[in-house]
Amino acid sequence: MKIWVRRAPKMACAVATCGLVVAISACGATSGESKDAAGAVREFAAAMERQDAGGAAKFTTAPGQAGEALTETLQSMDAEHVDMEVQNPVQYSDGTASFGLTTTWRWDEDRTFETTSSGTARHLSTGWKITWDPSIIHPGLPYGGQLREIRTDASPAPTVNSRSGKTFMYLQPVNEIILDPNETKDVRRSVRALARTIEPIAPLITTQVISDKLAEAPGEAITAVTLRDPDMEVLRSDPEAVPGVVVRKAGMLVTKDRRLSSPLESGLTNYWQAIRNATAGWQVQMVGPGIKPRKLAGEQGPPGPDVQTTVDQSVQLTLGDAAVEVGQPATIMALDASTGAILAMARNSYAVDRGTNVDTVYPVGTTLNPVLTEVDRTANANQESSDAVMDRLGLGVQFTVPGASAPSQDQPGVATVDFRPDGIGMSMMNMGALGVALARSSMGQMTSVAPYIVKGVSTTVAGGQLGELDAATTAPILRAMTTVAKTGDASDLTGAPGLKALVGTNGPQGPGWFLGLQGGKVIVIYTEGDRSGTAALQVAQKYFRIK
Structure with missing residues (x-):
């Protein structure tokens, strides 16, 4: 996919060090005088190639008007390079001259626009000057007008x-x-x-x-x-x-x-925008007071494809209703237990203020104790590292999920598990991957898979490998989750037949977690604040009540 990259216009030393481009130019590079007409026109062209509007304007009969017009066009065209060639300068005995200009504007991706214009010059007390007229920039350009290069997008836009x-x-x-x-x-x-x-x-x-x-x-x-x-x-x-x-x-x-609001919107918008960028076109236009923009050049590709996702709008609505059950930060995500497809994600206004998302690592406290116990036992029995076992369960790897991950300067992708001296931290995506791995093993699908949201677009897995699941590892974890749901911390939940769950906190101030397998779905809930473990269960109960 091609993506146009716009660069800042190259401003000459008149802008960089002398201040106003129209009032001052060339920073002493020239006096603005030339001994003949051809020299004046060539000095004008050289200043334009430097994208020095003020420097070019000094070689015209109206430096103020010319400087303003040239500045607007140079900035609006935003070219990487400007090439201006003087054609057929002719000087006459009556103190006038004529000339032609061929101007080539160049951008990245080999985009170019060439225009041919003509003008006149005359000899004044200050030397030869180009008779200012906007048509020197482009034939037919009116006073107050400019050329501009713009991005264009195909229609209709993808959905x-x-x-x-x-x-x-x-x-x-x-x-x-x-x-x-x-x-x-x-x-x-x-x-x-x-x-x-x-x-x-x-x-x-x-x-x-x-x-x-x-x-x-x-x-x-x-x-x-x-x-x-x-x-x-x-x-x-x-x-x-x-x-x-x-x-x-x-x-x-x-x-x-x-009615629907989801933190997934950010990642999906980024993915959609990448498609728009890749299919974007360009256009050079002539614009001016009282005239309709006129296309002079450009290309436009076909519309980009629609984005087909795994989002279930009904589940999204349910999760949104569940997240507002508590008056503290709460975020809930649902995945398809068999495929790892992300079905929905929602958070309440408190979590929005906190910036809770799938990318960030949060402490898990006691939540994963049954899992870590079996990880260590399996590692010892198989004489392998605990990290390798964690990776296969989806815990020790980093996921970059197109359409769900929202890369930023500080967070280039979805965070991986964080093993710290004071405990373990996980992202919600890692917790979801764990839930899917356990659910698949309970269905006899003995391989772990990466979560995804855009159909046909693979998730990038880094920092380790998913792979074969060992029933000797997953079966004890599933039994422990059944116990938590039947007689443990999640035993008060109703409306969730066959529930398997992990519940835990990172101390009195939280955060609190709930990881549930039920009804062919994996539910991950993350809460913060006092009694966050109880809050996570409240959100879970609301979900099971209205699903």
């Missing part, structure tokens, strides 16, 4: 579909409500007014929430909330009436069923 083929997420127009503290005389007053304006549709975006966003990015504009078009009709007033607030139109991948 993200659920396991049944129905649309789960799709591209929709949205409105980004942006507050710029530099554009209001009273920031606090604007924050309060904005919170009141959006309260009917976004009551959770309070004055405090907006203030916190501003505090996290001092002096910068922040997006207070992003609303769909129908949401805007519910607002009490126009957000742009608040000083410092602007509404920016954009497109965003959103869930079709507005």
